[in-house]
Amino acid sequence: MDESVFFSIRLSLQVAAVATALIVLTGLPVAYMLARKDFRGREVLDVICTIPLVLPPTVTGYYLIILFGRNGFIGKYLYALTGWSIMFTWYAAVLASYVVALPLLIKIARAAMESVDRSLVNASYTLGHSELSTALRVILPLAKRGIVAGTVLSFARAMGEFGATLMLAGNLPGKTDTMPLAIYSLAGSGEWSQAHGMVLLLTLLSGIFLYIANRYSRRII
């Protein structure tokens, strides 16, 4: 395998790792709110956060360009202030993977948190624990399996992100060509033999992640 293949593998893992970290940090509080709080617009929030799960990635990418492109609603101000744009950088690949993979964690973690026995939560409150303490010491540990399954699935999805990434990060050899993008380029230029290794690796890793996620999620139900 040549250097560019190693670069793509490393970049894919890096993008997926950073995106998954952000997904866990932001997705868990959202999942907690959706599972345990009753507020107006709860289901609307759920739909907004999880719609990328069913939207074509090109549509997600389209929205992200409108928001974060150099002339986008947010990207415009960012560019005016800093002269920097997220487009065509590996951060764009992280952003695309984040948005596309976030719903998996939210869906699964919400379901896991909702299935935590109410009486245990109430007992914790009765014993004088604050909401934060209850969330961290009772709900999170009891919903652990679902959270782990959601995290693993998010990582796998982030690693395989293609459509939104292609639109947002471009396909820059040695800069933003994650494994899916590199495979697409190699197939487009007829260099199938170079792509074999990455195709097998992605299949293998995805299979392993799916297996782990299945093992964890089966035991919560």
Added chain:
Amino acid sequence: MVKRIFMASVLVLCMGSAIAQAESKELTVSAAISLKNAFEEIGRLYQAEQGVKVIFNVGASGDLLRQIAGGAPADVFASAAQKDMDEADRQGLIVSATRTDMAVNSVVLIVPAGAKTSVKSFGGLSAAAVKRIAIGNPKTVPAGRYAEEVFNYYRLLPAIRDKLVFAENVRQVLDYVSRGEVDAGVVYATDAAARPEEAKIAATAPEVSHKPVIYPIAVVKGTKNETPARAFIAFVMSPEGQKILHKYGFRTGK
């Protein structure tokens, strides 16, 4: 229930054969995306004259070649570069005798219409203010290969290599420039003419700086529609077809 499934299957089969029927009166033309607008107009006239519906499959010439090599049901192949047609010929994918050169294009440097950084020449691309330059992916997009040739001619490549953004086809380059996502891009003169209000031509590459941009067209070997395919090429080469190509900015009649 079984009866219902049976009825549904029959219905689907009927629809399928109806689609297959319609397909026999269609001609599929795989064309370089830079030919899109001109070919769509040519296709409409050809359809009116010959009664054969023309379906266009547009994309980067390299991608189209790969599709045809993979067995895509194309009847005519129109490429933006001799290289891809040579490759098709070498692999025995086209009827060599039908290969004809139909049009010539030129290579231009474009910038967003409202750009603050004013690039006025290819040499200006090495300026620090120019952060990103879009070209087609040289592996599959002929316009990208011509762009590289021009950069080499001006000995610019080492200075600007890190600024290059590769697009999947030449129209994506145009789109990146039009939306201001990049500071400059290299496309064909005909593409720049397609969106004049969003992208403007900063410079035209001199003919000595790149291989001539000659568009060849040929019938794909093994097509069931060889007669209408030959007729389509004849139509493109007719004064009427050449006039349309000329209208969209191609140079013709050599």
